[in-house]
Amino acid sequence: MGNNELEAVLQAADAKRAEYQAELCELLRIPSVSAVAAHADDVRRAGRWVADRFERMGFDCELVETGGHPIVVAERCDVPDAPTALVYGHYDVQPPDPLSEWITPPFEPTERDGNLFARGATDDKGQMLTHVFSAEAWLEAAGRLPVNLKYVIEGEEETGSPHLEEFVREHTDRLAADVVVISDTCQFAPGQPAITYGLRGVTYFELRLSGPKQDLHSGTFGGAVLNPLNALAKLLAAISDEKGRVQLDGFYDDVVSLTDAQRSRLADLSFNDESFRRKVGVKALGGEAGYSTLERRWARPTYDVCGIWGGYQGQGAKTVLPARAGAKISFRIVPNQNPDQIAASLRRFIEERCPPGIEFELETFHGGRGVLFSLDSPYMKAASRAIARGFGREPVYIREGGSIPVVSTFYGRLGADTLLLGWGLDDDNTHSPNEKFSLADFQRGIRTSACLWHELGRLER
């Protein structure tokens, strides 16, 4: 019986394909850019849109105020013996800049070649909605859900989820679940779906150096007064060596080394350095010595300067000794590195090396830990069966280098593993101009999600 019922749900989902796309477009038209204060009303409008969607489906739903952008919390838990899944997603988006590089405007969703182009198409409005529409298809075609569902859809993911951890801490009982489900990652390749069993964490800083009280003539003063921009360049360069090893004290102490089994699991994936090199458009790849490209991207910590400023940036030459300089610095971290310890170690590193005559300020932005899940859980197997049916192809198991900080919070607070089921593609231009999402993958995501509720509902609690 279960299978006929599921077949009816999948047919109902397919029949509504055009409506799902129209609804996704409606949400994509709201410019919910969480980082930009002028968009605060738009972010709220997007949150309201999502909450209304749940209310229309008959879910208990609340728009929870946070002091920042609101969190949509919805649930329908009326299947006593079935497990409970907690779906997490985000309705906020990254700024669309640089606007001039968009072929069609970021908040006017446009279909080209089977893809929908808009900011947030894949990250994360399109992926997130697959789990909403799948539940609705169940209710419409079967009149019931096979599993208990809770949703936490936030509006601050792209700014590091500053209020989410506190929310999870304060509402741990309300969020209790057997498994967490998130679609905010990628497939391994077009047509090759994946389950992601590991993510890197991240820790992000701004370093500001100051020297003389104002910019000086570099001929009159240079040589006798230290230049903050020179000092910054030396400090930043010293943080890693020529082998790509981070030089902060204790940086690698807690890193869980890759086992032989883990390395061979990554090596077994069909991945070609040369085509990857061509795709990103560089003459040569580079990274920490002794590791493969997938290990470097997914399982080893990194250090990157994400932005740098100071001195003269205009046309021509200006001989100046700048008064100030600064940089944005990030470390991608892996299990079991601790973001707070890295912050402390970075501060000591700079204190010890910052020359007299240069003052520094170090500001910590967001941080989150890396995660790694077991491949053996019944939930993983259920997800794998759902993907095989929804995508018509067995998933491969991958790790990814990006970060979703709340995943480790859910693991710590709820004791639940997360199923990271990405419907996106590496080249979807997330955070860049011309973000897109394949409409076929959108529909496959909805179908797979509907299958997942079926598979999870058959598991024992």
Ligand code: BES
């Ligand atoms: N969807 C991404 C996370 C992601 C990207 C996972 C690529 C796997 C592969 C998410 O929306 C994101 O961009 N996260 C930020 C986190 C940061 C703001 C704390 C990231 O990874 O930079």
Ligand code: ZN
């Ligand atoms: Zn993102």
